[in-house]
Amino acid sequence: MKRLIPVFALVLMGLVGCKGFLDREPLSEIAPEQFFTSESDLRLYTNSFYNVIPSAEDIYNEDIDNIVKTTLPDAVTGRRTVPTSGGGWDWGELRKINYFLENYNRQGLSSATTNKYVGLAKFFRAWFYFNKVVRFGDVPWYNKVINTTDEAYLTQARDPRTMVMDSVLADINDAVARLATTKSTEEVTKWTALALKSRICLFEGTFRKYHTEFNLPNADKFLNEAVTASEELMTKSGYQIYSTSPDLAYRDLFASLKASPEEVILARKFSSDLQVFHNVNYYTITASYGKPGLEKRLVNSYLMKDGSRFTDKPNYNTLPFYEEVQNRDPRLAQTIRTPGYTRIGNTNKLVPDFGATVTGYQLTKFVTAETEDSYNKSLNDMPVFRYAEVLLNYAEAKAELGTLSQSDLDKSIQLIRQRVAMPALELAKANADVDPYLAAQYTHVSEANRGVILEIRRERRIELVMESYRWNDLMRWKEGHLVADQFKGMYFPGLGKYDLDNNGTTDVVIYEGTKPTEKGPQYLKLGSEVVLEGGKNGGLVLINSNQTKSFNENRDYLYPIPIQERLLNKNLTQNPGWQDGL
Structure with missing residues (x-):
């Protein structure tokens, strides 16, 4: 039986496959003398670890400053509060x-039998604690079962971040040493651990580096460890960038x-x-998901x-719109609808649908054939780790070290x-001619490699968009202020008719007063269905202009500890700036 990552139904398949197993105690309560007697027991138990792999929605559903929706998450508006639990x-x-x-x-099973399962456990413990540190900073380190x-x-206090991350590093190194080198998009391997x-x-x-306040x-x-891990994967794994036609790959x-x-090192599988x-299809073509x-x-950042x-x-x-998307990095036309866009398996040319996109730049990344457009019917695998990220990590780490x-x-x-088929990034040219547009956004980069660091960040943002890296990137770079800026969309010079794909047909009409009755175009009422910077005088589409946004530089890089946890454990301190009354 082939396991697909990680779906509860599939874990249950494994349970059903063992006669009588469902009558036993829960996995976390199994008595070792009743279980762990064979490799199949180890495999069955460790399969449950895969449930922590991000869901498809956790991957494609990003909503920071890359992708904007009709509503904003609390992390962007500044309305996060200390939760009770x-x-x-x-x-x-x-x-x-x-x-x-x-x-x-x-x-007493042999090490040859147990080795890769121990590696798998260390991999998932490293990932678990990494996510906790990213969210909370200092956290208690537990390496045993707590009764x-x-x-x-x-009642343990939070251990210092330095101690926890050293332990995470030890775990992931152990995982790298133990896991198999066989490549698989479905199972964690040595290459997944290196990624x-x-x-x-x-x-x-x-x-x-950037959060000197801590x-x-x-x-x-x-x-340096990031460079070493990336380099080992780059030189020994055999992964490569998936490539066919530049306009389709x-x-x-x-x-x-x-x-x-x-290219994909690990994916969440669907069937x-x-x-x-x-x-994902339904998410991008309906008004139901923001x-x-x-x-x-x-x-603007696409070259x-x-x-x-x-x-x-x-x-x-x-x-x-037609002019701004001409002769751009081909990834733009493979990420949003641009003139000439057709659905996979169809030849009808489609323009952006303002009924499905608040900015006018309608997403097409991950979108498959129309047969999967119904609610919850998409089937394409979702990448969790892919080779392109490792290459980006390598370049960025070396640039930050000054060794690039x-x-x-x-x-x-x-x-x-x-x-x-984009031209090469030239180190000397990037550093000699720093992009002022990027420099105005990323305010903490100042060393000699400033230009190339900014260009690597551009590359990362474009290559990994809609894969939910952006929040963590802004947090580690100390650039949280960007989420508080006014979000904007497509440019319109004011009221009137617009041909988005330059084919002689009106696609969008921005109007005031009574809605026109002519069939065909999309009608957007100024001030309600679309808001422009200059009103009748036109400008960029303003998104969520009635919602106040803020980012507290002294507080918002970490999440708060829930009140209930601090009531139960008096030794848990609260993160800076978060007031919970305790």
Whole structure:
């Protein structure tokens, strides 16, 4: 039986496959003398760890400043409050992992049998704690099962971030050493562990570098570990960037029903046979999920096809849609609807639908054929780790360390750009001619490598959009202020008729007063269905202009500890700036 990652129904399939197993105690309560007697027991138990892999919605449903919707998350508006309970302070998955590590070898199984399962447990414990540190900073480190009588552990204070992350690093190194080198998009391998290590260490290294207020040492140690992990994967794994036609490859990578084993290191799997679906098509073509669309500042960040900067054009912010998307980085036309767009399996040319996108820049990444447009009927696998991220991590870590060379760029960023036939990123040119548009956004980059660091951030934002990296990136770079800026969309010079694809047919009409009766165009009433910066005088579409946004630089880089947890454990301190009355 082939396991698909990680769907509760599929874990249950494994349980059903063992006669009588459903009559036993829960996995976390299994007595070791009753279980862990064979490799099949180890495999069955560790399969449950995969349930923590992000859901499809956790991957495609990002809503920070890359993608904007009709409503904004509390993290963007500044309306986060200290929760009474929950809030991400949950430890059930850790208990399962620690239980396994305490008990897997009570029956004396050989190391040849147990090794990869121990590696798997260490992988998931490292990932678990990394996510906790990203969210809360200091957290208690538990490497054993905590029972109700363990008063010392139940009242344990938060351990320093430095100690926890050193333990995370030890776990992920152990996982790398133990896991198999066989490549698989469905199972965690040595390469998955190296990809996770690359991600963890880049985050921690840059967080420590830019967040000087926390006085965290050894930023370079983690950046070097990110380089080492990335380089090992790059030189030994055999992964490569998926590439076909420059005008189709990026689209096809995400629209493919089965994850590409060339590039995708681990994916969340979906199956019509097992009735396991997700909702990305419906999400992008209906008004039911906030009408998501790319934000104007991200659209501006896509380079011209010849590698020059779109924002160097004097009128870049007031170009009509048809003109602004001409001759751009091909990934733009493979991420949103642009003139000439057709659905997979169809030849009808479609323009952006303002009934499904609040900005006018309608998403097409991950969108498959129309047969999957119904609610919760999408089937394409969702990448959790892919090779392009590792290449981006490598280049960024080396740039932050000040050790980046042109050859480093050629074996990382250039491979990503080659997929869509974009010119190479030139180190000397980037540093000599710093992009003022990016420099105005990323305010903490100041060293000699400033120009190339900004260009790598541009590349990262464009390549990984809609894969939910953006919040963590802004947090580690200390650029949270960007989410408080006014979000904007497409440009319109005012009231009137607009031909979005330049084919001689009116696609959008912006009007006042009574809605016109002519059939065909999309009608947007000024001031209600669309808000322009200058009203009748036109301008960029304003999104959520009636909602106040803020980002507290002294508080919002970490989440608060729930009140209930601090009442139960008086030794838990609250994160800076969060007031809970205790």
